[in-house]
Amino acid sequence: MTKKKGLDSEKLMQFFMDNKAAIILIIFVAVVSCLTSDFFTGRNISNIFRQICASCVLSLGFTLVLASGAIDLSVGYMLGMIGIATALMSVNGVPAVVVILSAIVIGGFCGFINAFITQVFELAPFIVTLAMGMVYQGINLLMCHSKSIAGLPDWYKFFGNGKIGPIPFPILLMLVMVAFMMVLVQKTRFGRYALACGGNRKAARVCGIPTGKIIYIVYILTGICVGIAALLLTGRTASAQTGAGAGMEMDCVASVVIGGTPMEGGKVNVFGTLIGCLLIQVISNSLNLLGVDSNWQKIAKGAVIIVAIILDRQGSKLLDRIRVRKVQTEA
Amino acid sequence: MQDNTILEVKDLSKSFLGVMALNKVSLSVRRGEVHAVIGENGAGKSTMMNIIMGDLKRDHGEILLKGQPTDFKSPADAIASGISMIHQEISLVPTLSVAENIWLHREEQFMNGPFISGKKRLEATRELLDRMGININAGSLVSELTVAQAQLVELARAISTNAEIIIMDEPTSSLSDKEIAILFRVMRDLREKGVAIIFITHKIEELLSISDRVSVYRDGCYIGTQSCAETNKDDLISMIIGRTLTEQYPEIHAKEGKTVLEVKNLSGSGYHDISFRVHEGEIIGFSGLVGAGRSEVMRGIFGIDKRASGEILLDGQKVEIHSPGDAVGLGMAMVTEDRRDMGIIRTGSVRENMSISMLQEFTGSFGIVNVRKEAEAVNGMMKELSVKAANMNMLITSLSGGNQQKAILGRWLMTKPKLLILDEPTRGIDVGAKAEIYRLIGKLAEEGMAIILVSSEMPEILGMSSRVFVMRDGDLVFECSATEATQELLGKHALG
Structure with a gap:
């Protein structure tokens, strides 16, 4: 009898841990929708989803990089640079296909550079990618002479506002990317290898995993996500802003960690990243609706991140205790 | 001989979430003896030591230090009362020197006004290492040492506290024969000076060669204490695993090929x-x-x-x-x-x-x-x-x-x-x-x-x-x- 109860409490706790971001989100939404009737309107919900598309795709790449035990702090400025570059190309009449491919290729190439520098010189990715972010920012400002680029062609705006049937294109693209990343990281051999690198790079190498190659692929895939995110963000604002992307890496850290992928790597929750992005956007959005000062919104965001990681740590401890008890009662 | 007993553990019990890790175990250690503690993994050795050191709280039982009941709240209390422990895992700060590690948090004796005199500390460390017969540079960073050398530094740190009881948790697991010889020599010296050593190990030959008495534990229970002069390997093994193990190594009939x-x-x-x-x-x-x-x-x-x-x-x-x-x-x-x-x-x-x-x-x-x-x-x-x-x-x-x-x-x-x-x-x-x-x-x-x-x-x-x-x-x-x-x-x- 007690054995069965122990089993249930383990599963229940595991469910809470895997979905804590979603649970916080539901509670938050429940409270907000009691306070204001403006929240649950079709328009507002659709807005929230459209606003998270770019940051969510960016965070997907970030999820992979964190799970592999590395970090990429250059993603924000990389996004800004790719936005300006592709906007420049498109206003100068370069065909859509070429521009879209360049976004992906530039992103992949930047990721490759990040991996190359960290791998060849055996440097800490934290400082390398931080410095590379500054480089990307500089290139960005040089390219556009510190001016925003407007007058994007319609195909480009489709990335921000287009619809396929009733569903906005960016949301569709985001969901496809989430599904793709879920399969890639959680189901494939590559995903297993990347997580093994995150858990213990040395041991993974001894197991015969080509860890160097895996890290290159991880950074390149992250760069590709940045490229796609750049198209989404630039398409939505209908112009490439010089300051676009700045600081987005911090939002990435927040949504990925809230979603349940730890900074230390080795574990992953791709769907959690989507929920994490949603949670952060819902906080901003609902506080807006309630007429709260935007400076307070920042404080609220920070507080939610802290709460999420406290829950993560305490929850893991509790889960371990439940597991230990279960094993001992079985033994 | 009753007054010779320095540490006595009586009927100590501890359970983790309803499961008994220690069931009324006992241990009695005398001054100037090496007392081996042996048992399979999960026998409760570490749990008992952690309770003695104040790292874990006990459920029942008594710990008597020099006849006085004690209840340490933290390892710092235990160290202050003259018990120190060498952990199995190295617990030195790799970025600090040997001397800095040994006296970490105990720098009072080297103070020059508000500053630590690095020179005095180095001298004290050299003297300590020489006395132990360890050839390690007191100024080297711990990160430059081999695992075995680091283990000896841990030993030096435990000795430098002038502890009356030293608990050693599998100190020989990463040492080679040469360093084990140093360790044993140091242990014998300490024994001469009346220090009680609790020596946790898995290696039975080693235990028999250095210890005076041995206490055996199995599945959280106290099995018994034997004088090392009166026991042998096979007896100990059967006490440890609860059955007689005739041959530890299998007979191998392999044919050599290409x-x-x-x-x-x-x-x-x-x-x-x-x-x-x-x-x-x-x-x-x-x-x-x-x-x-x-x-x-x-x-x-x-x-x-x-x-x-x-x-x-x-x-x-x-x-x-x-x-x-x-x-x-x-x-x-x-x-x-x-x-x-x-x-x-x-x-x-x-x-x-x-x-x-x-x-x-x-x-x-x-x-x-x-x-x-x-x-x-x-x-x-x-x-x-x-x-x-x-x-x-x-x-x-x-x-x-x-x-x-x-x-x-x-x-x-x-x-x-x-x-x-x-x-x-x-x-x-x-x-x-x-x-x-x-x-x-x-x-x-x-x-x-x-x-x-x-x-x-x-x-x-x-x-x-x-x-x-x-x-x-x-x-x-x-x-x-x-x-x-x-x-x-x-x-x-x-x-x-």
């Missing part, structure tokens, strides 16, 4: 000009002191570290091995010395850890892992090696050391290697699990696998190998067959 591995003039950092062959069905024992270059050679062969020169031939063919990936591809496998650092993937489950080297076998279209196939294979391997886990999706870190090691062994056996390198495969593992691993190694050799066994435990080398090599200072200095090998012969060549 050469699997041939190493020619291999050189690299820490070893020079190493040449040897391993045949099918053969267990090659690599003996020598810690730091003699045995692990370095193996890491070089397996592609973990770079080699400077030399050739490796597998099945008579010259092969290029630049990474462990290459070695695995060629049918080699290696259980590394340091399980935590280079063995297990802490964040992964037992299943993920065991299948990782053979994942391509279970990968279908689009690179997607077939979890069902994977689970079947892992389950089969777990049964074969009797890996004890509630289920294969448990975190690997939730298993005991012996079971983790069996899981790592299983990881490699899944790749069906023709050559298996085992670097200290039984370090820190209890007697029961050891015997199982030995049986398994024997079985693999009988099936024709070529095996290299690197070990610092002489009986293990003598009990398992069909041929023995001895390394000293990076050179291969001696080779003999199992029948010729004796502890004295190998020891003589290892020390030079």
Whole structure:
């Protein structure tokens, strides 16, 4: 009898841990929708989803990089640079296909550079990618002479506002990317290898995993996500802003960690990243609706991140205790 | 003799979430004795020590220090009362020097006004190390030391507190004979001075050679205390495991086949000009002191570290091995010395850890892992090696050391290697699990696998190998067959 109860409490706790971001989100939404009737309107919900598309795709790449035990702090400025570059190309009449491919290729190439520098010189990715972010920012400002680029062609705006049937294109693209990343990281051999690198790079190498190659692929895939995110963000604002992307890496850290992928790597929750992005956007959005000062919104965001990681740590401890008890009662 | 007792543990009980870890255990330690504490992993030794040190709270029972009941709230209290402990895992700060580590948090005696006098501290450290007969530079950073040297620094730190009771938790597990000799000498000195030493170990020969009395624990219960002069190895083993274990090492009837591995003039950092062959069905024992270059050679062969020169031939063919990936591809496998650092993937489950080297076998279209196939294979391997886990999706870190090691062994056996390198495969593992691993190694050799066994435990080398090599200072200095090998012969060549 007690054995069965122990089993249930383990599963229940595991469910809470895997979905804590979603649970916080539901509670938050429940409270907000009691306070204001403006929240649950079709328009507002659709807005929230459209606003998270770019940051969510960016965070997907970030999820992979964190799970592999590395970090990429250059993603924000990389996004800004790719936005300006592709906007420049498109206003100068370069065909859509070429521009879209360049976004992906530039992103992949930047990721490759990040991996190359960290791998060849055996440097800490934290400082390398931080410095590379500054480089990307500089290139960005040089390219556009510190001016925003407007007058994007319609195909480009489709990335921000287009619809396929009733569903906005960016949301569709985001969901496809989430599904793709879920399969890639959680189901494939590559995903297993990347997580093994995150858990213990040395041991993974001894197991015969080509860890160097895996890290290159991880950074390149992250760069590709940045490229796609750049198209989404630039398409939505209908112009490439010089300051676009700045600081987005911090939002990435927040949504990925809230979603349940730890900074230390080795574990992953791709769907959690989507929920994490949603949670952060819902906080901003609902506080807006309630007429709260935007400076307070920042404080609220920070507080939610802290709460999420406290829950993560305490929850893991509790889960371990439940597991230990279960094993001992079985033994 | 009653007043000679310095520490007495009476009817101590502790349960974790309803499960008894300690059930009314006792321990009585006298001044000026080395008191060994032995038992399989999970017998409750560490729990008892952690309670004595104030790291854990007890449920019931008494701890009497010099006849006074005590209840330490933290290890700092225990240290202040004259009990200090050397942990199994090194707990030094790698970025600080030897001297800084030894006196960390106890710098009062070196104060020059508000500043610490580094000079005074260095002098005190040198004096301490000289007294112990340890040849380590007091100014070196701990990160520059070998594991064995760091262990000796820990010992120095424990002694520098002038403790009356020193608890040593498996201090010899990463020491070679040379450092063990230093350790034992220091222990004897301390005993002369009336210090009580509680010596936790897995190695029975070692225990018998140094200890005065031994207390045995099994499954959280106190089994008994024996005087070391009046007991022997077999008696102790049957006390520890609760049954008589006639022969720890299996009889191996392997037929030697063709050469699997041939190493020619291999050189690299820490070893020079190493040449040897391993045949099918053969267990090659690599003996020598810690730091003699045995692990370095193996890491070089397996592609973990770079080699400077030399050739490796597998099945008579010259092969290029630049990474462990290459070695695995060629049918080699290696259980590394340091399980935590280079063995297990802490964040992964037992299943993920065991299948990782053979994942391509279970990968279908689009690179997607077939979890069902994977689970079947892992389950089969777990049964074969009797890996004890509630289920294969448990975190690997939730298993005991012996079971983790069996899981790592299983990881490699899944790749069906023709050559298996085992670097200290039984370090820190209890007697029961050891015997199982030995049986398994024997079985693999009988099936024709070529095996290299690197070990610092002489009986293990003598009990398992069909041929023995001895390394000293990076050179291969001696080779003999199992029948010729004796502890004295190998020891003589290892020390030079």
